[in-house]
Amino acid sequence: MKTELILPKSPEVENELTTIEKTVFSDYKYGFVTEIEADEAPKGLNEDVIRFISARKKEPQWMLDWRLKAYRQWLTMKSPDWANIHYPAINYQDIIYYSAPKQKINPKNLDEIDPELIRTFERLGISLEEQKRLTGVAVDAVIDSVSIGTSFKGQLAELGIIFCSMSEAIQEHPELIREHLGSVVPISDNYFSALNAAVFSDGSFCYIPKGVRCPMELSTYFRINAINTGQFERTLIVAEAGSYVSYLEGCTAPMRDENQLHAAVVELVALENAEIKYSTVQNWYPGDKQGRGGVYNFVTKRGICKGNHSKISWTQVETGSAITWKYPSVILKGDYSTGEFYSVAVTNNYQQADTGTKMMHLGKNTRSRIVSKGISAGFSNNSYRGLVHVSKNASHARNFSQCDSLLLGDKCGAHTFPYIEVRNNTAVVEHEATTSKIGEDQIFYCNQRGIDTETAVALIINGFAKEVMNQLPMEFAVEAQKLLAISLEGSVG
Amino acid sequence: MLTIQNLHAGIEGKKILNGINLEIKAGEVHAIMGPNGSGKSTLASVLAGRKDYEVLEGSVEFLGKDLLELSPEHRAALGLFLAFQYPIEIPGLNTINFIKTAVNEIRKSRGESPLDAVTFLKRMKEKMALVNIEQTLLSRSLNEGFSGGEKKRNEVFQMAMLEPRLAILDETDSGLDIDAIRIVSNGVNKLRNKDNAVLVVTHYQRLLDYIVPDYVHVLYNGRIVKSGTKELAFELEERGYDFIKNENTVETV
Numbered sequence: 001m002k003t004e005l006i007l008p009k010s011p012e013v014e015n016e017l018t019t020i021e022k023t024v025f026s027d028y029k030y031g032f033v034t035e036i037e038a039d040e041a042p043k044g045l046n047e048d049v050i051r052f053i054s055a056r057k058k059e060p061q062w063m064l065d066w067r068l069k070a071y072r073q074w075l076t077m078k079s080p081d082w083a084n085i086h087y088p089a090i091n092y093q094d095i096i097y098y099s100a101p102k103q104k105i106n107p108k109n110l111d112e113i114d115p116e117l118i119r120t121f122e123r124l125g126i127s128l129e130e131q132k133r134l135t136g137v138a139v140d141a142v143i144d145s146v147s148i149g150t151s152f153k154g155q156l157a158e159l160g161i162i163f164c165s166m167s168e169a170i171q172e173h174p175e176l177i178r179e180h181l182g183s184v185v186p187i188s189d190n191y192f193s194a195l196n197a198a199v200f201s202d203g204s205f206c207y208i209p210k211g212v213r214c215p216m217e218l219s220t221y222f223r224i225n226a227i228n229t230g231q232f233e234r235t236l237i238v239a240e241a242g243s244y245v246s247y248l249e250g251c252t253a254p255m256r257d258e259n260q261l262h263a264a265v266v267e268l269v270a271l272e273n274a275e276i277k278y279s280t281v282q283n284w285y286p287g288d289k290q291g292r293g294g295v296y297n298f299v300t301k302r303g304i305c306k307g308n309h310s311k312i313s314w315t316q317v318e319t320g321s322a323i324t325w326k327y328p329s330v331i332l333k334g335d336y337s338t339g340e341f342y343s344v345a346v347t348n349n350y351q352q353a354d355t356g357t358k359m360m361h362l363g364k365n366t367r368s369r370i371v372s373k374g375i376s377a378g379f380s381n382n383s384y385r386g387l388v389h390v391s392k393n394a395s396h397a398r399n400f401s402q403c404d405s406l407l408l409g410d411k412c413g414a415h416t417f418p419y420i421e422v423r424n425n426t427a428v429v430e431h432e433a434t435t436s437k438i439g440e441d442q443i444f445y446c447n448q449r450g451i452d453t454e455t456a457v458a459l460i461i462n463g464f465a466k467e468v469m470n471q472l473p474m475e476f477a478v479e480a481q482k483l484l485a486i487s488l489e490g491s492v493g
Numbered sequence: 494m495l496t497i498q499n500l501h502a503g504i505e506g507k508k509i510l511n512g513i514n515l516e517i518k519a520g521e522v523h524a525i526m527g528p529n530g531s532g533k534s535t536l537a538s539v540l541a542g543r544k545d546y547e548v549l550e551g552s553v554e555f556l557g558k559d560l561l562e563l564s565p566e567h568r569a570a571l572g573l574f575l576a577f578q579y580p581i582e583i584p585g586l587n588t589i590n591f592i593k594t595a596v597n598e599i600r601k602s603r604g605e606s607p608l609d610a611v612t613f614l615k616r617m618k619e620k621m622a623l624v625n626i627e628q629t630l631l632s633r634s635l636n637e638g639f640s641g642g643e644k645k646r647n648e649v650f651q652m653a654m655l656e657p658r659l660a661i662l663d664e665t666d667s668g669l670d671i672d673a674i675r676i677v678s679n680g681v682n683k684l685r686n687k688d689n690a691v692l693v694v695t696h697y698q699r700l701l702d703y704i705v706p707d708y709v710h711v712l713y714n715g716r717i718v719k720s721g722t723k724e725l726a727f728e729l730e731e732r733g734y735d736f737i738k739n740e741n742t743v744e745t746v
Contacts, residue, residue: 440544445581447565448541448574449595449651450602459594463585463634 041098047071050198053098057167057201060174070187070197077191083354084383084415085323087259087296095261097199097232152216162207163218166234169205176207180238184267184304184331192263192298192325196232200265203233208243208274217473219248235266239274241307246277248476259322260285263298272307272334277315279472281480284320286487291350291379294322301328305337305363313340314357315471317480319487322351327385329358332366332394339368342468344480346461346487347380347412356386356417361397361427370401373465376412377488383415390427397427405435406464408457408488458485494519494690495560495659500551501715502539508549509535511715517659520687524701525694526726527712528734533694534578536712537663541575542568556658569595570602572658572689576648576665583635588647589617591635592654599655620653624680642673649680660684661692666700678703698730713737 041052050071054064079090156163162173170177187197204220220235239245249266262284268276278301287294297320303312314328330339341357359368368388376382382405390397405414416433438460446456462469462481469477500513509532517523527533539546540553542565553560556571563571583591597607608616621628626646636644645665652660662681666674681704685691693704701709701723709726711719713734718741719725729737 439581441581442583444541444543444565445577445583446591446595448569448577449591449655450566450569450599451595452564452566452598455594455598459586459591460583463583463587466585 039100040096043096044093045071045095045097045199049097053199053201056098056100057170059167059170062174062178063170066182066187067198070194071199073188074191074194074198077188077194079191080325083325083385084381084417085325085352085354087323087352090259090261090296092195098201100201156214156216159212159215160209161212161214162205164205166200166203166205166236169236173205173207176238177205177236180236180267180269181234182267184269184302185265185300190300193265193300196234196263196265196300200232200234203235203264205235206237206245206247208237208239208245210240211242212240213243214245217246217248217476219250221250231260231262231264233264235264236269237267237276237278238269239271239276239310241272241274243271244275246473247279248473249278249280250283259287259293260295261298262295262321264300266299266301266328268301268303268312270303270305270307270310270312270337273309274307275311275313276303277313278303278328279476280314280316280318281472281476281483282316282318282320282324283483285322286320286351287322287349289349289378291322294351295320296323297321297326298323299326301326302331302358303329303339304331305334305339305366307337308334308363309336310334311338311340313338313342313471315340315342315468316344316355317465317468317472317483318343318345318353318355319483321353324351324353324355326355327357329360330368331360331362332368332397333362334366335363336365336367337363338366340471341368341370341372341386342471343372344375344465344468344484345373345382345384346375346484347377347382348487349378349380351378351380353381354383354385356384358387359389359399361388361390361394361399363394365396366394367397368399370399370403371467372401372403373468374403374405374414375408375461375464375484375488376405376414377408379411381413381415383417385417385419387419387421388429388431390422390424390429392423394424395426397424397429399427399429401429401431403431403433404464405433406461407435407437454485457488461485461488494556495692496552496554498552498554500536500539500553501549502535502546502551503549504535504546509715510539512551513712513715513717515710515717517690517692519658519690521708522685522691522693522704522706524704524706524709524723524726525692525712525717526696526698526709526729528738529696531712532715533696533712534663535715537575537578537661537692537694540568540661541565541573566598567602569655569657570599574652574655574657574660576645576652576660576662578664578667580636580639580644580648582637582639584637586635588631588633588635592617592631592651595651596654616654620650623683624650624653625676626650641668642670642676645669645673645677646680649677649684653680653684656684657689659690659692661694662704663694664696665693666695666697671699674700675703698726701726711737713741 041049050067054067185193187194206218208214237247270276284295284297305312312330318324332339339359345353345355347353357370370386372384374382374384384403388399403416407414414435418431420429422429442460443453443456461484472480495517497513497515500510502510525533548561593613600607630643665677706723709721709723710717
């Protein structure tokens with residue numbers, strides 16, 4: 001994704017605000033809408049809509065049954081209210097659950113894809129053209145509800161790696177999907193995962209065979225385009241014994257006055273000695289400076305370290321969305337397995353984020369590490385919520401958690417909710433937390449060295465977030481750094 | 494180079510500077526001395542453009558420009574450097590990165606292209622030797638966990654890298670032992686040339702043993718009450734600030 005710094009200024013407003021209180025005037029630069037004809041389901045949610053989605057995707061009966069089961073389950077559930085976020089009740093009958101760009105079905109190669117769509121992704125800086133293999137990143141792109149094209153497929157297939165859209169996987173690899181789909185995040189797990197299971201329209205599937213080290217970063221870009229559309233994608237990654245994969249996920253959406261719903265589910269399965277590294281740069285539209293519009297991001301991400309000595313690492317840079325509700329978690333089932341969670345969450349204006357992780361230590365000698373960096377500006381609220389659970393049999397489990405908050409201004413909030421449940425007395429659990437403010441002193445020091453305030457803030461927050469940024473793959477890290485700077489543009493100085 | 498005329502300034506409604514007049518030419522070293530609370534650090538802060546300070550009256554011209562009109566970063570770009578009394582820590586921000594950003598931001602505002610990595614590294618090595626600073630220190634987060642001496646050496650190193658026209662050293666000797674003062678002063682002396690100037694702000698004369706001033710000014714109650722050559726510093730050292738206070742009490746009566 002290409003990013004450039006724009007410095008929009010609004011002098012009359014700026015004068016009203018004192019130095020550190022200045023709220024952000026960064027403009028969301030991914031807010032364009034693409035004119036593409038869409039094939040949409042009727043608004044609202046009922047069993048017929050689910051049948052419509054399933055039929056459009058030519059799904060087998062077992063898949064439809066699974067969806068309907070999820071839907072019936074969802075009807076009995078209630079929206080969770082324990083998070084530190086506030087929003088008006090969502091009218092689930094006012095959402096379009098399926099919107100596909102009208103195009104030839106199942107493009108066999110990129111020439112068959114609507115050029116307007118390709119242009120959309122080019123504006124996002126994502127090239128689907130295989131010629132641009134220099135970047136070494138294989139991309140699966142999902143716009144609104146369907147997957148548009150997956151690059152590098154052939155090259156990956158030679159290694160036995162499957163990387164395709166979820167729809168395709170259901171057709172082509174039903175045995176793998178039936179075995180693993182819902183195995184980490186069951187239908188009944190929570191309100192949003194049940195909703196996702198009922199209506200998910202696409203997503204990515206990735207399978208790394210035994211002993212294979214995936215030679216390139218696999219990547220998915222999600223974009224909501226159509227109006228009143230929810231996006232419900234489902235990602236499943238299975239890493240067989242001794243395999244390795246690094247997976248990147250990026251998201252953007254157009255600027256809309258109304259709120260858009262995004263309820264995704266990501267499941268990771270790591271078998272013995274396998275390692276999955278999952279990185280996200282989430283930049284859904286955060287709403288405007290008054291808090292109008294923006295994406296409601298309710299996401300369930302969970303991985304299971306099923307085999308001994310397996311490892312799952314989540315890294316996330318969260319700058320977008322009006323509301324973020326997201327707890328990428330690891331179930332440490334295998335002995336000597338490792339779970340990691342590295343997070344930078346930025347909130348500005350009226351954004352609200354309640355994010356963190358769950359580390360469930362079930363196996364012996366399991367390790368987990370949590371590094372969470374929250375940055376709040378404007379009138380936003382940023383909460384870290386994390387659970388470290390050590391079960392009775394998880395002898396010698398170890399956890400280290402560090403939660404740091406950085407405040408810009410005095411009208412924003414930072415909150416930390418660490419939960420620790422230890423049922424085995426050989427466990428060692430450590431938790432550290434700090435809260436700091438960007439000081440006028442730090443800004444002035446940078447100014448005196450010739451560095452303007454915007455750049456100074458970028459330097460300071462990137463310093464604050466460095467430990468997490470270092471976990472990102474190189475090309476993603478550069479993008480994420482710029483994104484941090486853009487998200488907080490104008491918030492100080 | 495720098496002309497201060499009748500400068501009155503204060504902070505939070507409290508007036509501290511009561512009409513400063515000072516002229517500094519290229520190639521000169523000036524020292525401002527004075528007891529605690531006389532306004533030494535306020536003068537340094539006002540010149541650098543710290544926001545909390547309010548200029549009430551007077552003018553400051555620097556290299557032909559109205560200094561008080563400029564933002565702190567523009568003053569820096571123009572060639573004004575302040576070595577802080579208490580250098581600020583920025584956790585996680587690599588010192589070299591910080592200095593590289595500063596060098597290139599200043600170049601940018603002068604319409605110059607950024608230094609490439611090789612040139613930057615070459616200049617860095619050169620200046621490191623000049624001010625006697627180790628790379629291990631520069632690879633750490635900016636000033637974080639640095640000792641007092643390390644912080645001050647880092648200030649002088651930044652000065653070396655930015656090559657300012659006017660360097661203001663604000664109590665650079667405070668908190669340093671004699672060895673550290675010698676190292677820091679040697680660095681400053683090596684950077685002196687006929688085109689730049691140094692303004693040393695200090696409470697004690699001992700720093701002036703190493704950075705020898707052409708002129709010494711005594712600040713008291715926000716005003717320069719006495720100016721002279723380096724001998725004035727010795728006199729102050731010997732007699733203490735009390736004689737200045739006494740003289741001025743008499744004058745104002």
